[in-house]
Amino acid sequence: MPPTLEAFGAAAPGYKDTQKDGPYHASSISEHSVSPSNHTLDNHGIGNVYQEHWNLPTAALYEHAVQRGEGHIVHLGPLCVRTGKHTGRAAGDKYFVREPGSEKNIAWGDVNQEMSEEAFNWLHRKCVAYLQNRIVYVMDVLAGHDPKSQMPVRIITETAWHALFARTMFVRPSDEALKTHVPQFTVIHCPGMKANPALDGTKSSTFISLHMGKGLAVIGGTHYAGEMKKCIFTVMNYYLPLKGMMTMHAAANVGNDDRTAIFFGLSGTGKTTLSADESRKLIGDDEHIWSEDGVANIEGGCYAKVIRLSAQAEPTIWHTTRQFGTVLENVIMNPVTRTLDLSDASITENTRAAYPLQFVPNREETGCGGHPANIIFLTCDAFGVLPPISKLTGAQAEYWFLLGYTAKVAGTELGVTKPTATFSACFGLPFMPLHPTVYSKILRKKLEQHDVNVWLFNTGWSGGPYGVGQRFSIQHTRAMLSAVLDDKLTGAEFKTHEIFNLNMPTSCPGVPVDVLDPRSTWSDKDGYVKQAEELAVLCQKGFKPFENSVTDDVRTCGPRC
Secondary structure (H helix, E strand, O other), rough: HHHHHHHHOOOOOOOOOOOOOOOOOOOOOOOOOOOOOEEEEEEHHOOOOEEEEOOOOHHHHHHHHHHOOOEEOOOOOEEOOOOOOOOOOOOHHHEEEEEOOOOOOOOOOOOOEEEHHHHHHHHHHHHHHHHOOOOEEEEEEEEEEOOOOOEEEEEEEEOOHHHHHHHHEEEOOOOHOOOOOOOEEEEEOOOOOOOOOOOOOOOOOOOOEOOOOOEEEEOOOOOHHHHHHHHHHHHHHHHHHOOOOOEEEEEEEEOOOOOOEEEEEOOOOOOHHHOOOOEOOOOOOEEEEEOOOOHHHHHHHEEOOOOOOOOOOHHHHHHOOOOOEEEOOEEEEEEOOEEEEEEOOEEEEEEEEEHHHOOOOOOOOOOEEOHHHHHHOOOOOOOOOOOOEEEEEEHHHHHHHHHHHHEEEEOOOOOOOEEEEEEHHHHHHHOOOOOOOHHHHHHHHHHHHOEEEEEEEEEOOEEOOOOOOOEOOOOHHHHHHHHOOOOOOOOOOOEEOOOOEEEOOOEEEEEOOHHHHHHHOOOOHHHHHHHHHHHHHHHHHHHHHHHHHHHHHHHHOOOOO
16 A cells, blocks of 8 residues: 555655646757757657657767767768668568558559558557657658658657768758648657567568558668668658659759759669769759659758778769768778778678768759759669660650669579579669559650650670670760760661660760670670570560550560560
């Protein structure tokens, strides 16, 4: 039985009770917070936290991260962190809630797995309970540079370094705008909380669960920061195409003539390298919107791979690994000198640097560009049979966009001993909640509306497959790109590839003629035909899921065999 008040006796003479009882929801906002919004954490069901830090600046987040043992400051200023078990995305642990507002729009399947509303609400309650009596960091940011299409976003996380990542990767509102910031989508990020698959309806202890009707996502069981970035990209890929806007997993830059170029490509195809051009301004390196007003970057920063990075090959990115404000994931450092070893892949090949766009000297300050004059589809064909450059018709553009072909080479993954074809529709299927043809139809419409040239570039192998031939010279690829962007192929003569049905230029400034026709680079001509026909069959199989969802001109414009 609890003691009565009388048991404590009377107060000492002269004692004055100066403590006043406060309401349960008394403010726990730290005095160092920057412009906390009047749309409080109560709106997300979060209360009774130990302390809230809102929109802290970079230097303050550094201090918190170091004091809390989340990371180390390394040579010349970056913050170096570890992500633990997950050094990349947990694609098999991503779910969408099947709810009335979105279930008819989402392309359900292995990529977009369903979760019941009951299971989501349970996970949400667990996250809210987990955050009680903890320090939380709130970052109010924007996804998108164009005010007409940007989305107010809120990231709520338990770690300072993840808050710094969010501050770096998204667009920052003004201090005045922060005071009235109301998020359209919120991410509750609890990397230290693990799910129990037996109770929580998940496949593992990791979960990335999105409820489009509530504008809410919960993430747990993974410290890999890229989950937050791609979560919001996925959200943009849901909402904006339903309004007729094209969202793109692509890089973009703009020339001095104000003509924009877009670069689509999966990992290893050269998207980052080719879009970083000293003669052009970078709009963004990964995620973009194409609206009625032109192209706009979704992000406020870059998230680049840095394994084996060199100052000679990638000077801009290399310099960011030596700057205060860069967050380095899983990069190896010397514990005494704090110098980096960018060639060390002992933790992962997927070492990353997150840095603000302001670190890119040759950038487009507005984060926006006009309608594209040229679009480049990049593929790394390890079979060595695709032309290095081809001009696509509108139908072919839709076909190769849906196909999303590139190849893995031996040694890149366990068990891969020869070139392996891989297909990712829209050059980013894991982030596309709608059916891929929704995006391809918007793309086709915009190509025709703005008379855009579309090109397929192969940055892979020539003269034979991987292990026999050689990778295309980067100098030749850059020469072909310059010819495209400077309109030097206007009026050029083209011939059609007999198997892939692609239009190849017969000449290009700065490129040997024999390089342009892949068959001429093979000493074994019959071997070339056999290899090309094998890839053509794989492409046909890869396109099969879309055959009944496209027009006849798209269905019939692919490889022949």
